[in-house]
Amino acid sequence: MVGFDPGVQGAVLSAGEAALAGSAAGMVTRALISPFDVLKIRFQLQIERVSSYRQEGKYWGLFQAFRCIHSEEGPSAFWKGHIPAQLLSICFGAVQFASFEFLTEAVHNSTSYDSQTAGVHFLCGGLAACSATVVCQPLDTLRTRFAAQGEPRVYRNLRHAVFTMWRSEGTLAYYRGLSPTLIAVFPYAGLQFFFYNILKQMLASSPEAGKSRGNLRSLVCGSGAGMISKTITYPFDLFKKRLQVEGFEAARLHFGQVRRYTGLMDCMAQIAKEEGVRGFFKGLSPSLLKAALSTGFTFFWYEFFLNAMSDAKNRRRANGLTKDVEER
Template sequence: MVGYDPTTDGRSISKIEVAVAGSVSGLVTRALISPLDVIKIRFQLQIERLSRRDPGAKYHSILQATRQILREEGPTAFWKGHIPAQLLSVGYGAVQFLSFELLTELVHRATAHDAREFSVHFVCGGLSACMATLTVHPVDVLRTRFAAQGEPRVYRTLRDAVVTMHRTEGPSVFYKGLTPTLIAIFPYAGFQFSCYSFLKSASDWVVPASGKQNGAALQRPVGLRPAGAAGGGRPGLLQGPGSQPAEGGALHGLGVLLVLSVFPARMVMGESGREEYKIQSFDADTQQLLKTALKDPGAVDLDRVANVIVDHSLQDCVFSKEAGRMCYAIIQAESTQAGQSVFRRGLLNRLQQEYQAREQLRARSLQAWVCYVTFICNIFDYLRVNNMPMMALVNPVYDCLFRLAQPDSLSTEEEVDCLVLQLHRVGEQLEKMNGQRMDELFVLIRDGFLLPRGLSSLAQLLLLEVIEFRAAGWTTTPAAHKYYYSELPD
């Protein structure tokens, strides 16, 4: 796959490998087509018509030109200017493929567009070619001068050519013809990349991946490790400072620390594994809609599916905790079968709508607000591209967590529970994406921990635990585990 492919989920090659592959492909291609390139330049520089009928024409066909050059200048003439040509090809290939990879990844992460769309490949392909042209155009001018000169030679060496051209024509000579080159190269490269993407998608549609002998198996959606899977014991009762029981009545807070002791870890299910989703709370028609979307996304209205999932996530906190896994599976299925991103766009658009109205949502229903934060963090955790979170979701997730860290929210144990759980889930990822905002968030949390009133003992304990959790590098140290949790024997 040329360009960024979100379905690889971290299994794609590195940026250095992309640049090296582009360079090597340029080197090999240049060595093979150099004779034709020399003949092309000779044809372009010939004023007379390329015809036998014109007595002044030196070249009038490819075969005749090949024989003429071979007879007059020898076989090495077909590789005149080969050194600058190789510098051109190696540099051009590296810059073009690397910039195309980076641009398509940027579009996928920062916008609602899929990196494999025809329009994305056209624009990114054209821009990457322009970047490469700007980088290597001086070498292209040198290569053209060498290939065009006959005998006797005007330029003996590459250094001689650079010095002579700079002295006689000035530095601007190395960018002669840049404007028409850029105008021509943008649509040329744009259609090259986009048509390749289209034909590859058509090939995948005609010959499904399951029918290809060496096709890579699609990585299954990642899931959550069941509680109790880590360690031999199971989470026990919460012990407060000085081994005094925390204030009772807060089942949410107790549940938070119970979950944190075996905080969900990601795992990849094997090919024989089977994903199960908690959709029993839906009516029969909606269950069938979701099952169809998971198996054959093209057969249903994916915008409706996105709205159904978001609506239910705002009502059911249990479902909101795993809805991201379902969304990831639908996105993967749609991408594999149709190479499109209708569901992904619909999902992100709906998340944006709810995000913009988050204060109204919180005022209307605290439960719906907590469910929304849980859901968007779940989506942020699952929709990873190239093993990195989506850039477009970083600030919205931060803004939601900042809202949970305000004094009025910290006085509500449900919101404190949500804040701590989500920081355990995505805090480390968020800090890698924007460490400054994480510092600011924990300033709020520390200030909230010191509130003179309005904060329950359980909320204080939760905030203290997450402060220590981050200070320990987003891990729970043995001492912290012993302090905050107790384990009962099996």
């Protein structure tokens, strides 16, 4: 294992096993942080003029938004779009971590750079996330639309959403928002791996420390890395969400004003003109909570599953050696 050092000696894990651990980490994490994702998306898609920033929007505070969604749509609303979101997390986690391990191993084997340095992790983490984004963008668009729609629902289920978008908007609809996503995902994911590497070195534990302490360190370092990287790259996430709901205005009328954008630059210009620079950071509070939990849990569960697989390999190896000795 070149990219990560889970602290277990002996068994070397493959890119396929890294993909399996990444998928499992994404699945568990998504189930835990879905409500924050729904809150973030609702804030990001809300249109308010600068002069009346607090009055025009349906949602104006984190707890107020939580109570409003709960009372109007029920508890299940916080898991709207959960199926495409889960598919997205599983797919993204698999591609991202498998690519990351592959890239760091390539750097380790073909260059003189130390694959454990923060700089290498930034580059490999960013490229791995770009690969995962291209593969998983349709699922991200579906997830955003499910989380964005109110009642009555436009899309009954995932199958209905896929066919409705394809018939009414064409194949390119699944890739709306890809440009700002790719622009943002490279530095965002790169910074996640970069700061995770740095924070883990700063909070390095002694070799005698137990696995529970090491897992807690992964959670803390991942949370810190997620919050820092999210704050730096947040506006591009907002642009992506606004572009992903193009052609979906009917489902948004219940929440207030809607806008149409011709592209990324038009989206940026309209937000700056109508909502000010502060508009680029709408939904930042729930997004930071989500980023802290999401990134922290992702790294926590990723290393947890890596350790579990490595332990299983070591046990099988030990059992095999024991049998060989007994046979001799």
